[in-house]
Amino acid sequence: MDQMAVYLFYFFGLLAIAGALGILITRNLMHAAFLLIAVFLSVAAIFVLGGAEFVAVSQIMVYVGGILILLIFGIMLTNRISSDKIDTGFGNVLLGILVGCAFLVWVGDYILTQFNDQKAALEQTNNQTEKLGISLIADHVLAFELIAILLLIALIGAAYIAKKDKEEVME
Amino acid sequence: MITFLFYLPFILGFVVIGVWGERKIASFIQDRYGPMExxxxxxxxxxxxxLKMLQKEDIRPKAADKPLFLMAPLLIFVAIFAGFAVLPISPAISGADIETGVFFLLAVVSLDVVGVLMAGWGSNNKYSLYGAMRSVAQIVSYEIPLGITVLCMVVIGSTLDLNELSSLQGIFTSETTYLFGIKSxxxxxxxxxxxxxxxIVQVPFSFLIFLIFFIAGLAEANRAPFDxxxxxxxxxxxxxxxxxGFRWGIFMLSEYAMMLLVSFLASILFFGGWNTPFPNIGSVTMATWTSGTPGELSGxxxxxxxxxxxxxxxxxVQMWVRWTYPRLRVDQLMSLSWKYLTPAALILLLLCGVWKMLMV
Structure with a gap:
């Protein structure tokens, strides 16, 4: 990575952290949901800086375009429409801090000891997407197909649960 | 850079003419004069x-959620404009060099949903909220047939790069093209x-794919009959x-930019992008005459x-459709997407895969 990329990396890293802190601090649930977008986009930018373009775009597509919208929709539909602000509270503060610190130590230890020699792995490769596609459908085909079937089952299940009973419709 | 130097002024200029054009087309269809003064x-x-719009006061409701309300129009326009980054203009001017090309475009444009939600929620108004919910439900649903139809053409061209996809459909291609794509x-x-x-000619059934793409594109752009x-x-x-005032203007700008983006994508995916429609017939080399030299100014x-x-x-065509068809109902909208377009698009995707294996 050249100097510019390092600065950009720190910029997006800080942006992601700022967004995450914002989610923690804000009491407005909608603001928290929108701040999550900033976090996701910053992480996508970090992926791009790491040379993983396809992963970055998938991140935007799946997390921002899919999961986050679902989340916001959930908030909107579960609350009364046009209600006042939806607030969040702070609970389990002590336990949360303990778990957070433990996780930080665990991940920090891993990063400090395991990632020293892997800078070379960040080389830019051409036709990344093509290689990824081929390896998905050749080397990891079983996992790929299993996930596809699992998702299909989940989809059908959701449609079945959402379906109204016939008697209910008649009434 | 190309996007900023070419597409940004182009969108702005297009909106000025597009709004006038739409009003003129509307009045032509409704048999009246339209703006004449x-x-x-x-x-x-x-x-x-x-000029009138720019002078208007920037009204902000007191009960609105201020940061969301102010951010929303900008986010929508940025998301849609970012999609223009990967569009090519001509053989040598290929837009941003992003390997994931059209996938990036679809992902980034899907961000405009977030802006719509922000606007609807931030306005703190029940009409806005209902509008935003409808819009998001619609865009999220129609993203699926749209994505699958784009995938069909990606399968046929086996590339995500829009410039490569365009060059496969003309005389500058390095591969051999056969009539209707059938080698035998x-x-x-x-x-x-x-x-x-x-x-559209290389893959004979791709008109159906185009039709689904175009319908889904209309819905994505929130254009009538999906308005x-x-x-x-x-x-x-x-x-x-x-x-x-100006913020409303940005919404309008985004809508027209989205129309443009869908149309650009349609012409690149199905109708040869920057390639000329005229074929070379014997010594009448109309294709060569109307293509210029790639890399030079003429190209x-x-x-x-x-x-x-x-x-x-x-x-x-989008404007024509707007003044021809009545608006759909919400349940019709949903059943059209999930019961008809999505299954049809999936079947066509399968056909495309088989076609690619057998014919090319």
């Missing part, structure tokens, strides 16, 4: 409207080019009810001309 044939009407017919049309090498999110008669204006001008020409036709 300002300038010859009312040509300057949009500029007058624009043995008719080599690589040097003939023109309309014969476009995807339920804005429906003036029910929701006043949907998610941008509370906006005025750039011809490429941009053909691309914009095709795009304008699709924009016209």
């Amino acid at each position: 300002v300038g010859p044939k009312g040509l300057l009407q949009t500029i007058a409207d624009l 017919l043995g008719i080599d049309v690589t040097q003939i080019g023109g309309i014969l090498s476009w995807n 339920l999110p804005e429906s003036e008669s029910e929701l006043i204006g949907g998610y941008h009810t509370e906006y005025a 750039a001008i011809w490429g941009a001309f053909w691309l914009i020409f095709k795009t304008t036709i699709f924009v016209f």
Whole structure:
């Protein structure tokens, strides 16, 4: 990575952290949901800086375009429409801090000891997407197909649960 | 850089002409004159409207959620404009060098949903909220048939890069193209080019794919007959009810930019992008005459001309459709997407895969 990329990396890293802190601090649930977008986009930018373009775009597509919208929709539909602000509270503060610190130590230890020699792995490769596609459908085909079937089952299940009973419709 | 230097001024200029054009087309279809007062044939009407709009007060409702309300229009426009980054203009001017190309485009454009939600929620108005919810439900649903139809053409071209996809459909391709894409017919049309090498002819059933793509694209752009999110008669204006002046202008700009983007994508995926429609027939080398030399000025001008020409036709069709069909109901909208377009698109995707394996 050249100097510019390092600065950009720190910029997006800080942006992601700022967004995450914002989610923690804000009491407005909608603001928290929108701040999550900033976090996701910053992480996508970090992926791009790491040379993983396809992963970055998938991140935007799946997390921002899919999961986050679902989340916001959930908030909107579960609350009364046009209600006042939806607030969040702070609970389990002590336990949360303990778990957070433990996780930080665990991940920090891993990063400090395991990632020293892997800078070379960040080389830019051409036709990344093509290689990824081929390896998905050749080397990891079983996992790929299993996930596809699992998702299909989940989809059908959701449609079945959402379906109204016939008697209910008649009434 | 190309996007900023070419597409940004182009979008702004297009909106000025597009709004006028839409009003003229509407009045032609409804058998009346339309704007006639300002300038010859009312040509300057949009500029007058624009000046009026820019002078208006930037009204902000007291109960609105301020940061969300102010951010929303910008986010929508940025998301849609980012999609233009990967569009090519001519053989040598290929837009941003992003390997994931059209996938990036779809992902980034899906961000505009977030802006719509922000606008609807931030306005703190029940019409806005209903409009935003309708809009998001619609965009999220129609993203699926749209994505699958784009995937069909990606399978056929086996590339995500829009410039490569365009060059496969013309005389500058390095691969051999056969008539209707069928190798066993043995008719080599690589040097003939023109309309014969476009995807719409190369893959004979791709007109159906185009149809699904175009319908889904209309819904993505919130255009009639899928304009339920804005429906003036029910929701006043949907998610941008509370906006005025310049911010409202950005919403308008985004809508026209989205129309443009869908049209650009349609002409690149199915109608040869910057390639000329005229074939080379014997010594009458119309394709070569109307293509210029790639990499030189003539190639750039011809490429941009053909691309914009095709795009304008699709924009016209979008306007034509708007003044022809009545608005759909919410349940009709959903059943159209999930019960008809998505299964049909999936079947066509399967066909494309088989086609690619057998024929090419």
